[in-house]
């Protein structure tokens with residue numbers, strides 16, 4: 206893979222430390238350079254009052270429209286509950302082989318499932334989700350390797366079962382090996 | 383799986399077709415879609431699909447009529463109907479007419495995954511029967527289990543023979559020998575490999591946490607729980623569950639576990655619905671369970687249920703011939719992840735590694751190599767990069783706290799008090815490191 210540049214753009218509040226650690230993991234995984242940006246949008250425009258959630262399709266389109274010239278992939282980071290019309294919620298989504306993706310921490314938080322707050326676990330889950338969606342933008346589809354970050358996870362606990370990394374096969378696919 | 387499973391989506395709403403189409407493409411299926419029943423039937427005349435996912439309410443011919451026509455033509459076809467909340471009655475009618483299942487819009491992503499997996503299970507069964515005899519049974523997906531020693535080859539042979547069965551397995555071995563890795567290899571080589579591998583670290587959880595971890599809980603069961611929590615047994619449906627440190631579970635949990643293993647059903651904490659799950663059990667322990675049974679601290683009936691097959695992984699000191707291979711492997715692994723050019727290792731250092739006893743087994747070796755790459759000169763690992771003789775335990779160290787404080791100080795000094803790098807080397811987060819620095823009142827030596 207040639208030198209790539211990824212932009213992570215946060216919408217809503219994230220701790221600086223969280224963003225930096227996230228950036229570092231992504232940089233390592235894809236061996237690319239990385240920009241952190243802050244996005245400013247009126248989220249209420251994306252709020253669906255009947256679902257009481259935020260429309261993931263529209264947010265993805267918005268992120269895609271930003272098209273930073275220096276960057277080949279852009280991923281929007283959110284902390285609100287995302288949905289698409291056919292699904293009750295999504296952790297994130299991306300254009301397969303495209304330029305953009307989105308991911309939210311909202312459903313990754315243990316407290317939503319009646320468990321104690323666990324900052325480290327939350328950050329790990331978020332890193333995996335972000336790397337996973339970026340993997341899709343690089344054209345990767347779901348991988349059956351048991352521990353690969355590109356394995357599909359539709360339940361929050363599934364995310365904990367995979368590692369934070371692309372497996373050997375996926376790395377070869379991306380020319381990282 | 384040689385052939386891609388194919389799905390035809392039939393729905394009059396474009397956004398539904400588009401969303402589902404990208405969902406299934408990302409999941410590796412071949413997908414087509416049609417906006418009405420008539421078009422779908424035309425497509426089906428010239429192309430075969432394994433699964434047809436059809437909306438019930440469509441203008442023109444509705445989903446039910448389409449279902450009847452498809453079934454009349456091919457009774458084996460797997461048709462799943464999609465319905466809005468209000469039309470569940472119609473969905474039930476569809477089931478009577480031969481639909482495989484129905485799903486209510488909007489879908490819970492996990493329900494969708496399960497539904498499609500259940501359907502594909504039927505398909506791959508048919509195909510597998512045909513392929514079974516031709517299929518070579520050799521290990522796949524074990525690229526990261528390194529080892530060429532007789533001992534390791536035996537382990538891999540055991541993995542291979544047990545993977546194809548549904549038997550419970552206990553993996554024994556000292557800490558850091560690779561028990562979890564072997565558990566993953568068993569799963570990845572079993573017919574269950576396309577379904578989840580779910581691990582539970584029994585030792586890390588209190589009894590009540592473990593219960594909710596294993597069985598899940600209903601959303602009302604705890605304050606603040608907005609969503610149901612699926613237990614590990616439920617997540618492992620059709621796959622494998624890995625119970626790590628099985629020797630640590632309480633007497634009560636032993637009883638509960640035995641019951642679940644016998645019935646394969648359970649109830650979520652705070653719930654009343656019986657949930658069933660088809661999972662394979664793999665356990666690991668570094669304790670001698672047999673003697674625990676003799677002492678009465680581990681139930682005999684549970685032991686026999688779990689211990690159908692035992693795979694023992696010998697400690698690294700008993701298979702030292704694996705050390706050079708492992709060293710090369712870890713060098714490559716960490717140079718790659720740290721994005722550094724590959725380094726080599728000095729023969730002298732390698733010899734000393736082969737003499738070392740590795741009480742922490744492969745994990746200890748791995749950590750040593752990772753560290754050596756961080757501290758080394760970036761070209762060659764030499765003896766001075768390996769903590770083989772240096773001891774951090776000095777005379778002033780008596781308690782565990784003293785030890786921790788001395789150790790952290792040593793690493794801090796090594797990285798010139800760079801907090802990020804030190805935290806990374808210690809594999810803790812920066813907040814934890816700051817708290818330790820505060821707790822032990824650690825200071826750089828020039829400020830003391």
Ligand SMILES: Nc1ncnc2c1ncn2[C@@H]1O[C@H](COP(=O)(O)OP(=O)(O)OP(=O)(O)O)[C@@H](O)[C@H]1O
Pocket residue numbers: 526527528529555556557558559560561562563564666668708744745748
């Ligand atoms: N044969 C091997 N080849 C390559 N890496 C290995 C091998 N065995 C173990 N490892 C690595 O060593 C580390 C420890 O392995 P693992 O966690 O499977 O050990 P364990 O037996 O489960 O230890 P514990 O009892 O402490 O949980 C992991 O990082 C694993 O990847």
Ligand SMILES: [Mg+2]
Pocket residue numbers: 561562626
């Ligand atoms: Mg282990």
Ligand SMILES: [Zn+2]
Pocket residue numbers: 337341347357408
């Ligand atoms: Zn995905």
Ligand SMILES: [Zn+2]
Pocket residue numbers: 348349350353354355356371372373374375376
């Ligand atoms: Zn992969």
